[in-house]
Amino acid sequence: MAFWRSVVVLGSVLLVPLLAARADDNPSDARRLLLRGNYAEAAEIFTPLAEKGDAQAAIGLARCLTAQGKYDDALRRLQSVAGDHAAVEAELARLAFGRGDREQAQRCVDKALKLDGNQLLARWLQGELHRTSGRLDKAETAYRWLISYYNDHDVADAESLRWIGLAAAQYARWNRLSDQFQFLVGELYPDALKAEPDYWPAHYEAALLFLEKHNKADAARQLQRAMEINPRAAEVHVALARLAGEQRDIKSAKASIARALELNPHLVEAWLGRADLAWINFQPAETLKLLQEHALPENPVDEATLGRLAACYLLLDAANSAESTTPAEADNPGERHNGDEPLRFAQLVEQVTARNPHPGEFYLTLAELLELRNKLPEAERFYRQAIEVMPRMVGPLAGLGLLCMRAGKESDGRKLLDRAFEADPFNVRVHNTLSVLEVLDGMRTVETDHVVLKFDAQRDKLLGAEAAEHLDRIYPELCEQFGFTPSEKPLIEMFNEAKGAGGHQWFSTRLVGLPYLGTVAACTGPLVAMASPTDPGLGHRFNWARVLRHELVHVITLQQTNFNIPHWYTEGLAVYSEDCPRPQQWNELLKKRFGQGKLFDLDTINVGFTLPNSGDDWQLAYCQAELYVEYMLQRWGSAPQRQLLAAYTEGLTTEQALDRVFGVSKEEFERGYREFVRQVIDDISTLEYPARQDFGDLLTAHRERPEDTEIAVALANAYLRRGMLKESQALVDTVRKDQPAHPLAGYVAARLLLKQNRVDEAKKLLEICLNEERPQPNVLNLLAGLELKTGRFDEAARWYRLGEKLDSTNPRWTRSLAKVYLLAENEATLSTTLTRLAEADPDDVTIRKKLAQLALKRRAYDDAVRWAGEVLHIEVNDADAQKWFAEAEVGRHNYDSAIRRFEIAVELKPDEPHRRFALADACIEAGQFVRAKEVLHELLARVPNYPGADLLMEAVEKHESEKP
Numbered sequence: 020m021a022f023w024r025s026v027v028v029l030g031s032v033l034l035v036p037l038l039a040a041r042a043d044d045n046p047s048d049a050r051r052l053l054l055r056g057n058y059a060e061a062a063e064i065f066t067p068l069a070e071k072g073d074a075q076a077a078i079g080l081a082r083c084l085t086a087q088g089k090y091d092d093a094l095r096r097l098q099s100v101a102g103d104h105a106a107v108e109a110e111l112a113r114l115a116f117g118r119g120d121r122e123q124a125q126r127c128v129d130k131a132l133k134l135d136g137n138q139l140l141a142r143w144l145q146g147e148l149h150r151t152s153g154r155l156d157k158a159e160t161a162y163r164w165l166i167s168y169y170n171d172h173d174v175a176d177a178e179s180l181r182w183i184g185l186a187a188a189q190y191a192r193w194n195r196l197s198d199q200f201q202f203l204v205g206e207l208y209p210d211a212l213k214a215e216p217d218y219w220p221a222h223y224e225a226a227l228l229f230l231e232k233h234n235k236a237d238a239a240r241q242l243q244r245a246m247e248i249n250p251r252a253a254e255v256h257v258a259l260a261r262l263a264g265e266q267r268d269i270k271s272a273k274a275s276i277a278r279a280l281e282l283n284p285h286l287v288e289a290w291l292g293r294a295d296l297a298w299i300n301f302q303p304a305e306t307l308k309l310l311q312e313h314a315l316p317e318n319p320v321d322e323a324t325l326g327r328l329a330a331c332y333l334l335l336d337a338a339n340s341a342e343s344t345t346p347a348e349a350d351n352p353g354e355r356h357n358g359d360e361p362l363r364f365a366q367l368v369e370q371v372t373a374r375n376p377h378p379g380e381f382y383l384t385l386a387e388l389l390e391l392r393n394k395l396p397e398a399e400r401f402y403r404q405a406i407e408v409m410p411r412m413v414g415p416l417a418g419l420g421l422l423c424m425r426a427g428k429e430s431d432g433r434k435l436l437d438r439a440f441e442a443d444p445f446n447v448r449v450h451n452t453l454s455v456l457e458v459l460d461g462m463r464t465v466e467t468d469h470v471v472l473k474f475d476a477q478r479d480k481l482l483g484a485e486a487a488e489h490l491d492r493i494y495p496e497l498c499e500q501f502g503f504t505p506s507e508k509p510l511i512e513m514f515n516e517a518k519g520a521g522g523h524q525w526f527s528t529r530l531v532g533l534p535y536l537g538t539v540a541a542c543t544g545p546l547v548a549m550a551s552p553t554d555p556g557l558g559h560r561f562n563w564a565r566v567l568r569h570e571l572v573h574v575i576t577l578q579q580t581n582f583n584i585p586h587w588y589t590e591g592l593a594v595y596s597e598d599c600p601r602p603q604q605w606n607e608l609l610k611k612r613f614g615q616g617k618l619f620d621l622d623t624i625n626v627g628f629t630l631p632n633s634g635d636d637w638q639l640a641y642c643q644a645e646l647y648v649e650y651m652l653q654r655w656g657s658a659p660q661r662q663l664l665a666a667y668t669e670g671l672t673t674e675q676a677l678d679r680v681f682g683v684s685k686e687e688f689e690r691g692y693r694e695f696v697r698q699v700i701d702d703i704s705t706l707e708y709p710a711r712q713d714f715g716d717l718l719t720a721h722r723e724r725p726e727d728t729e730i731a732v733a734l735a736n737a738y739l740r741r742g743m744l745k746e747s748q749a750l751v752d753t754v755r756k757d758q759p760a761h762p763l764a765g766y767v768a769a770r771l772l773l774k775q776n777r778v779d780e781a782k783k784l785l786e787i788c789l790n791e792e793r794p795q796p797n798v799l800n801l802l803a804g805l806e807l808k809t810g811r812f813d814e815a816a817r818w819y820r821l822g823e824k825l826d827s828t829n830p831r832w833t834r835s836l837a838k839v840y841l842l843a844e845n846e847a848t849l850s851t852t853l854t855r856l857a858e859a860d861p862d863d864v865t866i867r868k869k870l871a872q873l874a875l876k877r878r879a880y881d882d883a884v885r886w887a888g889e890v891l892h893i894e895v896n897d898a899d900a901q902k903w904f905a906e907a908e909v910g911r912h913n914y915d916s917a918i919r920r921f922e923i924a925v926e927l928k929p930d931e932p933h934r935r936f937a938l939a940d941a942c943i944e945a946g947q948f949v950r951a952k953e954v955l956h957e958l959l960a961r962v963p964n965y966p967g968a969d970l971l972m973e974a975v976e977k978h979e980s981e982k983p
Contacts, residue, residue: 049079054217056251058083069096074104081110086253088285090114105135112144117287119318124148139165143182146189151322153376155411159193162186177215180207184224193411195442204228204237219248223255230258233447233533235265253283260292267535269630272296287321290314294327299391301586301625307331320374326384329367334392336361337670372408379409386418393544393582395426413442417449421532424452427510427545429459448532455529458517469494471508475515479551481923482513482563482895489564489892490571497571497596502661503579507545509571515551522554540566542573544582553896562861564892569593580667587624588667591644599861605642606703606828608635613700619643620689621673643696650695655681704826706796709733709763714741728754732763739767744774762788762795769801778805794821803835812843830859837866846873857889864893871903875910883907898927902934905941914945932962939971948978 049064062083068076077100081093097111112127125148131141146161165186174180184207191199204225211221226241239262245255260275273296279289290313297305306327314324371378382405390398399422405415420435433456439449463476465483470490474483490511498504514525520534527536529548539561540549547570552563572593576584601609612618612635619627619640624647627640651659659680666676674685681688710733717734724730731750738747748771754764765788772781785802788795803818816839822832833856840849850873857866867890874882884907890900905920921938928934935958942951952975958968 046076046079049076051217053079053082053086054215054219054249056086056249058086058251069100072100072102074100074102074107078106078110081114085114086251086283088253088283090118090285103130103134105131105138105141108134109138109140109144112141116144116147117318119320121148121151121320137168139168139179139182142168143186146186150189151320151375153378155193155377155409159190162190166190175210175214177211177218177221180211180214181220181224184208184211188228192413192443195413197442197444200228200232200443200445217248219245219252219255222248223252223258226258226262230261230265232443232445233265234445235262235533238262251282253279253286253289256282257286257288257292264295265533267537269296269299270632273630285317287314287317287324290317291323291327295388296630298327298330298388299629301392301629303331303334307335322371322375322378322381323384325367325371326381327388329364329381329385330388330392332361332364332367333389333394333397336364377409379405379412379415381405382408383412383415383418386415386422390418390422390425393577395422395544395582398422399426413439413446416442417446421448421452424455425530425543425546427507427543429456432456451528451534452532454518455525458514458525459512461517462512466508467491469508471510473510473512475513475517475551478515478553479513482551482553485891485895486511486513486563486567490567493568494571497568497575500596501572501575501579501592501664503575503664505545505574505578509547509574510545511547511549511567513549513551515554516556521550521556523550523557526550540570542570542577544574544577547571547574552893560862560864560893562889562893563895565597565599565861569597572596576664579664581670583667583670584664585625585667585673586628587621587640587644587647588663590628590641591646591648594641594645595648597861600859601642601645601828602860603829603831605638608639609642609646609696610700610703612639613696618693618696621647621685646696646699647692650692651681653695654691703828705793706799706822706826708796709736712737728758728761732761732767735767736763739770744771747771760788762790762798764788766795766797766801769798778809781805791821794825796822796826800831800835807835807839807842812839812845815839816843830856833859846876849873850877857886862893864890864897867893868897868900871900871907875903875906878910880907880910884911896927898924898931898934901927902937905937909937909941909944912944914941917941918945918947918950930961932958932965935961936965936968936971939968943971943974948975951975 045064046068049061052058052061052064062080065076065080065083069080077096081096084090084093084096094111094114097107097114100107108127108131112124112131115121115124115127124144128141128145128148131138132145135141142161142165146158146165149155149158149161163186165183168174169180169183169187174183184203187199187207188203191197191203208221208225211218222241222245226238226245229235229238229241238258242255242259242262245252246259249255256275256279260272260279263269263272263275272292276289276292276296279286280293283289290309294306294309294314297303297309310324310328310331314321315328318324371381375381382401386398386401386405389401399419402415402419402422405412406419409415416435417439420432420439423429423432423435432452436449436453436456439446440453444450459473461475462473463483465472465474465487467487468491470487472483472487472490474486476483494509512526512529514522514529516522517525523536523539524534526539526541526548527534530536530541530543539552539557540547547567549563549566549570550557552561570593573589576589576592609618624640624643627636627643631637631640651663662680663676666679671679677683677685677688683691712733714737717730717737720727720730721734731754735747735750735754738744738750747767751764751767751771754761755768758764765784769781769784769788772778772784782802782805785798785805788798789802799818799822803815803822806812806818807815816836819832819836819839822829823836826832833852837849837852837856840846840852850870853866853870853873857863857870860866867886871883871886871890874880874886883903887900887904887907890897891904894900901920901924905917905924908914908917908920918938918941921934921941925934925938935954939951939954939958942948942954951971955968955972955975958965959972962968
């Protein structure tokens with residue numbers, strides 16, 4: 020987002036040089052206290068000196084006040100100093116510039132430089148005034164003056180080095196002097212710290228340069244050092260929030276912003292951070308409110324603020340316009356500008372450009388915020404506008420190059436990123452993305468009827484072929500389902516290990532320029548990027564076919580609605596289209612959060628995707644999004660789905676769309692949804708599992724209420740888990756004296772008996788404590804497990820079936836049933852049970868392998884093809900699954916398909932001769948005698964006396980002899 024990327028060059032608190040003060044008043048102590056954030060103590064020393072007319076003390080006191088956001092008080096303190104002081108005028112200029120009063124700032128700068136032509140803060144501000152007014156040549160001259168001053172003088176003052184460093188950084192950006200970056204962070208700012216070790220702004224400015232380049236590690240080190248010196252520096256907390264945003268740690272970002280505003284409630288950059296958090300949570304109205312009520316009053320001409328304001332206008336006015344029901348209303352000249360742009364957006368642009376004909380920061384900020392909302396065409400337009408009006412800036416060039424990459428325009432992206440890298444080789448995102456392009460150059464590109472697919476030609480040869488076939492089959496189906504086909508074929512890129520980095524790192528870098536995304540695949544609209552499931556460093560299997568289906572739904576719905584579809588709805592549709600049962604983790608989380616009254620609603624659900632406070636929030640957001648889709652389908656059927664998408668396409672808000680499509684208010688919709696969720700939860704389970712409680716809390720509760728049976732049993736169970744058997748036994752015996760059939764107490768007692776190998780006693784105790792109508796799940800599971808252990812398969816199956824019936828969404832009972840049927844060699848029932856398990860877990864490859872084998876054994880060839888195919892959707896390079904697939908195709912007399920699968924099986928395991936034999940046999944069945952002979956020669960060359968090969972060769976030779 021713009022907040023995380025923008026470079027704060029001034030902030031709200033800039034330190035100016037303190038000239039020598041009277042030693043007997045301890046000004047050095049006051050300065051040290053100020054730098055360390057002890058503002059009240061510093062002010063106690065500065066105040067009496069300032070009241071006597073000491074200019075430097077007045078400046079020091081003003082700094083104490085501005086650090087806390089007391090700008091008016093600081094202004095009065097400075098104005099109270101009699102006489103002409105260049106440093107005071109420069110400080111007054113800083114205050115005026117920071118609050119948007121450019122005319123006053125200019126007057127103060129002019130006066131300061133008249134008094135002292137070498138006043139460095141005034142020189143820096145002079146350059147900034149020229150820059151923000153569009154006088155770029157004069158700004159560059161001002162920056163160059165400061166650099167020349169440094170070259171011609173022995174500058175040892177820390178603050179003087181700061182102003183010189185800021186000028187050098189700006190001059191280097193504009194003139195593509197990338198080596199100056201290393202000079203600044205490696206020499207100039209370290210020199211400032213040598214001169215004054217407590218000078219935290221040197222760490223801060225170095226950190227901002229590292230953040231500008233997306234170098235998170237070095238930025239973090241510099242900010243930590245700044246915080247160690249002054250933990251009350253509000254602008255450092257803002258920079259920490261920006262760093263947290265780069266790392267997708269939104270919780271920390273929010274905390275840092277809150278701390279910054281606590282320290283300085285008038286810090287513009289902190290309010291921009293608050294606004295950006297609302298923006299990424301899909302709250303443009305809240306963003307606008309924060310900007311108008313807090314950021315703008317502090318500085319009404321700040322381009323970073325105005326760029327955000329413009330983005331809000333574009334989104335909000337588009338939604339308001341879409342609500343119009345007649346052409347006359349839609350084209351109301353009071354709401355639109357030239358029938359194209361919203362009027363207030365156009366007026367804002369006119370005001371900004373009138374003030375500064377080169378408002379690069381304004382357009383860059385606008386583009387970045389629109390890109391965050393996936394408004395790629397609009398973002399591209401304003402990146403280009405920023406480049407046009409401010410070609411000296413590197414940021415828009417890099418931003419446009421990265422956006423082109425997101426849009427799948429890799430050729431355009433490469434050209435732009437090459438230019439950006441030449442100008443600034445230290446930008447980590449640009450450097451990383453150019454490395455991605457090198458990896459892409461080495462990948463194979465296959466264009467099918469419906470997609471463009473890129474993959475590692477060596478490692479993912481089979482994956483590429485399988486994925487191409489799968490994508491061409493499902494993409495048209497999905498387009499038909501949603502009633503929309505994008506104008507361009509989607510670009511699908513699958514990344515494997517390359518250049519010493521894992522496929523997941525390349526996938527993440529492909530999308531955001533940095534290797535930290537927490538998923539295995541993502542969609543930008545035109546592009547789907549994915550970590551290859553064959554990447555050896557990935558660490559876990561996943562069903563790549565299911566993932567691609569999910570991402571294709573995003574491809575269609577994002578483009579269909581011009582990216583207006585809310586995050587929750589595109590995710591809900593994508594999850595629903597996977598056609599898989601809810602994971603048990605989701606069921607348990609849904610039940611828990613419903614009971615706590617902490618479910619998301621339509622106003623907050625996007626928080627779970629964009630600003631999750633925990634992994635549970637993220638999982639719950641997906642769960643609830645899918646349930647919103649289920650609710651709409653149950654209540655209104657599938658027909659309105661396209662109408663709702665059409666409403667979002669027109670730019671309607673969710674509230675407007677619900678009213679138009681379903682004829683209900685958002686409040687009524689939410690009430691119906693909550694009732695639907697209640698019904699879902701009622702169907703999840705009738706079993707009551709014991710809640711896991713903190714051990715310390717249980718101890719405290721038991722001491723306070725020793726008579727409470729449930730607390731005592733829960734503590735006994737906790738003792739058991741910790742191996743504290745004597746303590747557990749004592750508690751459970753106490754409970755069972757009064758309640759011998761208490762279910763959980765009986766379970767704990769039975770477990771203690773089993774520790775003594777008293778199996779029969781444990782089983783009898785469990786039978787006493789088991790209520791078949793409402794069994795305690797621990798009792799039921801342990802009893803079934805004991806029956807299984809003693810070989811009583813029918814009894815074990817009986818209890819596990821009861822658990823499955825009463826807890827139907829929890830696969831633990833079905834897994835246990837499968838184990839029973841496997842041990843009992845009941846293959847017919849085992850297949851049925853494993854099928855239920857496989858359908859509940861799309862990523863379980865072991866179950867699918869067993870199902871394929873069982874299907875082949877009973878000659879259920881259609882089932883064998885299904886399960887072998889699903890194995891390949893998880894482990895595409897599994898040679899056995901390829902062989903099973905081929906054998907099933909032989910059984911179905913699909914010999915061409917069988918031959919292809921056998922050939923793959925042979926390629927994957929060339930040293931297993933029976934695969935070649937089966938391939939030759941399939942070729943004969945298909946009438947491909949030439950190919951059969953080739954395969955047999957290969958087989959006999961490896962195993963000269965392979966059984967049956969001579970008979971197959973005779974069949975081939977007989978066919979050849981019978982040819983006319």
